[in-house]
Amino acid sequence: MHILILGAGGHGQVVADILLRMVEAGADLTPAGYLDDNLGLAGQRFVGLSVLGCMADRIRWPHDAVLVAVGDNHTRQRVAHQLASQAECFAIACHPRAIIAPDVSIGPGTMICGGVVINPGSVIGAHAILNTGCTIDHHNRIGDYAHIAPGVHLGGDVQIGAGALVGIGATVMPQRSVGDWAVIGAGAVVTKDIPSSVIAVGMPARPRQTEPGGGRHAGAKEPI
């Protein structure tokens, strides 16, 4: 299976590394290279793979599947929707050193980094990011386009909504939920359910005051 990585930034390079580790471990796939709309990257090589061109060049490069390697959850959703409407298939990048119970289901386009642990009964959505060393305990539900950042720990029976970001090193207590497109700040401890589209920080995590009149949506600034 030939896979194109869409995005050659830091996130895309981690995806490339995972695919190459999968090849080393015997997976039947070939990472073909990156496509990126930053034209200054064309021809450069990162992690042993070349930037082949921009997104519109997709049709020039024979492939069986793509991976949207964009860290921002909203952007990843938008690009994945566009590609799905053009009948693209989505690969899964799963580091061979992730520990995943056999009954866990993983949606297309999802990336699972090294050191991740996923326990039985969990369901991982499409185009999600399970970042380095996070742990997903039993019977979790992780929504499409969610990002579980490095070193996060989710207790048993946790639900993370679509597009939510759980920031680096945060903890979610068992049986709690984080709403769609919410952002949990780095290091937070979620002790109560967090509604959709809010930013919550601290220990215990509490929704942060936002400026009158709204301002940007909760997930708009999502460094990766």
Ligand SMILES: CC(C)(COP(=O)(O)OP(=O)(O)OC[C@H]1O[C@@H](n2cnc3c(N)ncnc32)[C@H](O)[C@@H]1OP(=O)(O)O)[C@@H](O)C(=O)NCCC(=O)NCCS
């Ligand atoms: C919570 C978060 C979304 C806020 O981002 P922001 O709106 O740009 O916030 P700012 O940096 O402007 O900080 C605003 C205030 O919140 C505080 N703050 C920021 N992040 C915080 C956090 N995680 N916990 C507690 N307080 C935090 C800041 O100290 C600042 O306080 P002040 O007004 O008293 O000085 C962000 O800091 C965060 O934690 N993002 C997670 C990033 C992450 O893990 N990404 C995954 C990468 S792989």
